[in-house]
Amino acid sequence: MNTRHLADLPSPIASVPFSAAQRADPYWEGMFATGSSDGWVSASQHRRAPADQMRWSGIPPRYVTGQEEALKEMRTNRHRPSILAALGAVSSWRTVTREQLACIAGSRVMGNTYPAALSAPFSAGMLAHGYVSAGMNRLAPAGQRMSMWTVGDQIDAYAQYRKSLTFAEHIAITGGQDWNSEHRFDRHNVLTTELALRVAEFCDVATVLGEKQVSLPSLLAASGLQAQQADLGRRADAGIVRRDGLVIALETTASVGEAFRRKIAKWAQILQRHPTYELPLIVLVVDVSTPSQATSAAPKNTANSEIQAAIREAVRDYPGTALNRTASRLGMVSWTDWFPGPHEVSSPFEELTVSFLARGTDDTEEGWRPVRLLDEKELPYREGSAEAGETITTNARLLSGTPCWLRPGAVPRTDQYLLGRAGRGNIDTLVDPSVPDRMTGPGFTRQVAGRKWRKLVELSFHARTQGGSHPSTSLNEAGRQQAVKVM
Known part of the structure; x- marks a missing residue:
């Protein structure tokens, strides 16, 4: 049996930050002594803590804001791609280290301990942050200790945030399923995520889920x-x-x-x-x-x-x-x-x-x-085919939890799904829809810092009346008389 270093294997993601050879090895470096970690801190805990304990947490003083203020900021376009990437990663994989998150998102900035882009979702209670507290990692300076992200303790906050999301963005985060918190086996989750990322990087597979x-x-x-x-x-x-x-x-x-x-x-x-x-x-x-x-x-x-x-x-x-x-x-x-x-x-x-x-x-x-x-x-x-594999791969490209290098390519027409639900499936909305970079490739968080405005595409149709006029009518996800916006 031949053994090589991960850096010696051909990799399609040499330009992606924190590839397998660059990430900490969660198994051999002994980052977890047991199945669970005791280093988690949520924004709600931080707000309730005395001033001296707030200092012990290592969280920058201005990183935690009020929940309503955080939700308000999340409804804007500030850091929107990065927030979608982080929420989708923890939703799919339960627990990820900051290096794994940076690899999935394709953003080096996301590998920082407290990236500015994640202050709002952390403060809103949708993300929780924790330090790996076993082995040599517990002795490292706070800025160099390995940390992790998972789903926060304010599950209801997603329902409020959902109102500001497009249908495509909601699918990118949850895959159309419920937003929930089931993550308390951190070593198990991190090792599972690490294995999937290594398979995605080095093996000839269609995708990982x-x-x-x-x-x-x-x-x-x-x-x-x-x-x-x-x-x-x-x-x-x-x-x-x-x-x-x-x-x-x-x-x-x-x-x-x-x-x-x-x-x-x-x-x-x-x-x-x-x-x-x-x-x-x-x-x-x-x-x-x-x-x-x-x-x-x-x-x-x-x-x-x-x-x-x-x-x-x-x-x-x-x-x-x-x-x-x-x-x-x-x-x-x-x-x-x-x-x-x-x-x-x-x-x-x-x-x-x-x-x-x-x-x-x-x-x-x-x-x-x-x-x-x-x-x-x-x-x-026997029943397998290239088409069957591509069907799963095509759907997985919509998910922000899918590793960034597996996202480029054709994606399902979510606009047609919405129109079908509204009873207007015969409308040819867009022949060739433009899918934003945050949905398809390593540019999911290409512009992490600063403001990134989305180009809104308003879809409308004209219903020809008996009198020959062409009143404009618009539909939203529920079929009400509003515009459908596909981001």
Whole structure:
């Protein structure tokens, strides 16, 4: 197995700030001692704190303003692209380091500890800021300590901010789903985000998806199916989309308990129930247990061994059929298999080589075989096609949580969707709509500092009356007599 430094791999994002070789290594640098971090501060906490504690927080004195004042500023165009980028990133990935945020957004300024662009969403309660408090990071000066962003504690604030967003901007942030806060497993979230960013940078994939986009109901809806009531909230931690449309659902874990075994058994049951032509999905468990866990535990008690046992048990209970074997859709890999040292990468990572259970019905059988997930011959998907992969990729380009280098290209016509909802789908609004840079490419936050005014496009149509006149009528999202504005 060959090992190279991340900087030695060919990368399509050499000009993007904080590529994988430039970011801190969240696994090998020991930034997280446990699954959760205790360093979070919200604007509401900061306002309630005594003056001496405000100084301890490290937040610049003028960074926190009143919530109403912050919401008012967010309704303007000041820092609008940067705010959309940050809100979309935490919505998709739950927790991101400042370096990961800068990489996703394509903006070096966003890699600062307290960028001016994020003062308003932080003060409004839509973002929370935290320092990584483990390892050497806790001893570093405040300006150099690694920090993170996540969804804030004022969930209702988004409903007010939503009123000032276009439909396209709302989709960019949430993907059309609810704005919520589920992030309290920071090491888990940061490592999942890091893995997805490295795959997006170095592997030949169509796109990567955050946790919010890899829900079972959404995946089944593409085949016209509905998830069972008990599975409505089921989702993976992240997704990798292959060129033929096959989705590799990531489940990262650092420990194995009863809850994890139940989760794997549930995934095996779902895979048995839905063949790939209904659910184009395989599940990959990634062992992210700490290096100290791996060296201190007995071989039979390591997370890797426990994950293997959980998969064996799940496959035994839900084996599938001859044409839909669960063992062929449920694999595992360890972080150290792909990344054996700080900023190091092994050759199996480039093709995403993982282990699948070869037979999988007998606890006494070892039966693990390597499979290259990106090799369509080793892992076939008969119903796959380039068109299927492009459909997912096209939709993902709308999301500001999608890494900036994966956004350029065609995007869905959100203007036509709105007109269709208003009963005017036959109107040819724009033959070739101009999509702003914040929606498509590395320029999502090209102009982070200062004011950036959006060019508004007002769409109107003329209804010919019996008398031959052409009164102008405009529609908004709900079909009322107002203008639809596509930004």
